[in-house]
Amino acid sequence: MTMKGRKELRAMFEALHYSFIQKALLAGGFISVLCAVLGVFLVLKKFSLIGDGLSHVTFFSIALGLFFKTSPLYVSVPVVAVSSLGILKLTEKGKVFGDTAIGIVSSLGIAGGVIIASLSGGFNLDLMSYLFGSILTIQWAEVVLSVALSALVIALVIFYYHDLVAATFDEESAKVMGINTGRVNKVLVLLTSLTVVLSMRIVGIMLVSSFLIIPAASALQLGLSFRSTILASAAFGFVSVISGIFISYAADIPAGASIVMVSFLLFCAAFGLRKVTGR
Amino acid sequence: MSVVEFKKVTYIASGKAVLDNISFTVSQGNFVGIVGQNGSGKTTLIKTLLGLLEKSSGEVKLFGENPARFRDWKKVGYIPQKVMTGENRFPLTASEAVGLGLLSGMKSPKSIDSADRAKVKATLETLNITGIADKLVGSLSGGQQQRVMLARALVNDPELLVLDEPTAALDVSAGEAFMKLIRDLNEMRKVTVLLVTHDIANIGKYADKMLYIDNKMVFFGTFGDFCVSPDAALYFGKYAQHIICHRHDHERAEGVARDV
Numbered sequence: 098m099t100m101k102g103r104k105e106l107r108a109m110f111e112a113l114h115y116s117f118i119q120k121a122l123l124a125g126g127f128i129s130v131l132c133a134v135l136g137v138f139l140v141l142k143k144f145s146l147i148g149d150g151l152s153h154v155t156f157f158s159i160a161l162g163l164f165f166k167t168s169p170l171y172v173s174v175p176v177v178a179v180s181s182l183g184i185l186k187l188t189e190k191g192k193v194f195g196d197t198a199i200g201i202v203s204s205l206g207i208a209g210g211v212i213i214a215s216l217s218g219g220f221n222l223d224l225m226s227y228l229f230g231s232i233l234t235i236q237w238a239e240v241v242l243s244v245a246l247s248a249l250v251i252a253l254v255i256f257y258y259h260d261l262v263a264a265t266f267d268e269e270s271a272k273v274m275g276i277n278t279g280r281v282n283k284v285l286v287l288l289t290s291l292t293v294v295l296s297m298r299i300v301g302i303m304l305v306s307s308f309l310i311i312p313a314a315s316a317l318q319l320g321l322s323f324r325s326t327i328l329a330s331a332a333f334g335f336v337s338v339i340s341g342i343f344i345s346y347a348a349d350i351p352a353g354a355s356i357v358m359v360s361f362l363l364f365c366a367a368f369g370l371r372k373v374t375g376r
Numbered sequence: 377m378s379v380v381e382f383k384k385v386t387y388i389a390s391g392k393a394v395l396d397n398i399s400f401t402v403s404q405g406n407f408v409g410i411v412g413q414n415g416s417g418k419t420t421l422i423k424t425l426l427g428l429l430e431k432s433s434g435e436v437k438l439f440g441e442n443p444a445r446f447r448d449w450k451k452v453g454y455i456p457q458k459v460m461t462g463e464n465r466f467p468l469t470a471s472e473a474v475g476l477g478l479l480s481g482m483k484s485p486k487s488i489d490s491a492d493r494a495k496v497k498a499t500l501e502t503l504n505i506t507g508i509a510d511k512l513v514g515s516l517s518g519g520q521q522q523r524v525m526l527a528r529a530l531v532n533d534p535e536l537l538v539l540d541e542p543t544a545a546l547d548v549s550a551g552e553a554f555m556k557l558i559r560d561l562n563e564m565r566k567v568t569v570l571l572v573t574h575d576i577a578n579i580g581k582y583a584d585k586m587l588y589i590d591n592k593m594v595f596f597g598t599f600g601d602f603c604v605s606p607d608a609a610l611y612f613g614k615y616a617q618h619i620i621c622h623r624h625d626h627e628r629a630e631g632v633a634r635d636v
Binding site: 141262266320321324326 | 479538
C-alpha cells in the first residue's frame, strides 16, 4: 500500500472516533438493512415506486410540521401511514393501477407541501435539510429511534416472512392457502411508510426511494433463492451506506448522494456479473 | 358428503350474469372437466368455489361448508390460470415454491421444519423433478413450471385439486403428459379433480364427468351421456355434437394405443 493510501486509511479509522460518524453509521446501517429487505418485496410486487410517492407525502407532512412548529416526525408518521393505506385502497378497491394510485397521492403530497411552504414564506433551511438528508447532523435521540423502529420493522418482517413470500409470488393461491393477503399487503405498505419517514433524515426525501429499490434490484441480478436474495439485498444496502458515509467524509460531499452513487455502482457490478455469468 | 356443491348459484358482474343458476354436485374421487368457451364463466365458477369471489345468490359448499367460513385449506390444492407472469427473475427456487404449499392452514409466524422439507423432497421425487429443485422457477420450461405448481398443490396431500387451464401454455406432448399425471393421481390416490379446459374433445379421455357451461349450465354428466344428450344436441346442433364425440372416440383410441 502506498503512503497516500495508508494515510487515507488512517483518516478513515480516525473518523470512527467522531460522534457524528458513529451516529451516522449506526442509524444508516440499520435503516439500510430495513429498506433493502422491504425493497425486495416491493420490487417483486411491482410496487417499488411507492417509496417515491410516500416520500413526496413526507415532504407535505414535514412542511406541515414545520408550519405548526412541531417535530416533523410526529406529523409524518400518521400522515404517511394513512397515505400508504390510501394508495392500497385505490389499487385494491378503486381498481386503479398501482402506479397511477402512487402518482395521484404523490402529486397531491408535493402540491400540499408547496402550498404550505409558500404560506410559511418559502422554503427554509430546515425543509431543505429534509429534502436532501443530513445524516451527519442527526442526534442520539434520532439514532435510538431509528434503531428501535428498524428492529421493530425487521421483527414484523420475520413474523410475516412466509406470508409475504407467498403473497408476493402468487396472491390468488396465497388466499386459497388461507393467508389473509389483505392484511399482509397492509402490513407491507405500513412498514414501508414507517421506513420512508425514518429514512428522510438519512438520505433525504428526494433520494429515499433509491434505498428501497437499488439494493433489491442489485440482489435480483444474482439469480439466488428468495432467502439469499433478501440477505444479498441487505448486504448491498449496508455496504452502500457505510462506504457512502466514509466517502462523504473523505471527499466532503453530501452523504445521501454519495450513498446512492455507491449503491448504483454495486448495481452495475451485479448487472455486469449477471451478463458475464449468463445467470 | 359431497366435496363440492353448487345450488342455483348466480354471480353478477357489471349487470351481467356470469354464472346463471348453476347447480351440480361433485363426489369424492370424481374427475370433473369444466368446459366452455372464453367468457363462459369457468374461472368465475372455481373462484366462487374457492371463496375468491362472493356469489350474488344461491349456495356454494366446499366440503360441506360455506367457502367464506372454510378453514381447512390443507384439503385443497389449487393451480390458478396464471402464476408465472413472465417474471423470470423471480427469486424462488422450485423447492421453495413447493414449500409454499405447506403454509396452507398454518398460523403466523409460519415455519417450515425438517419434516416439512422431507415432504417437499418426497413430492419432488413423486413428480420426477428433483433435478430442478434448486433452479429458479422462472428459468424453467412451461411444462416444468406446471409440474412445480402441481407439486406445490400436492405437497399437503389434498383431497381436492382445482386446476384452471393447467395445459394452456404447454405444447401438445407436455400437455398430454401433464393430463396423464392428473388422471393417475385421481385413480391411484382418489384425489377429487376439478379441471377447467377449452378442450372439449380431449377432456373425455381423462375426466369421468363433464360440466359444460355458457354462463348458464348446458350439460353435466359423463362424456357418454353428453353424446346422447338432447340438451347438448339442442345447444351444439346434432352435427357438431356428433363431430365432438367422433373426435373424442378417435383420440381416445389413439391415446390407448400410445399408452400400450
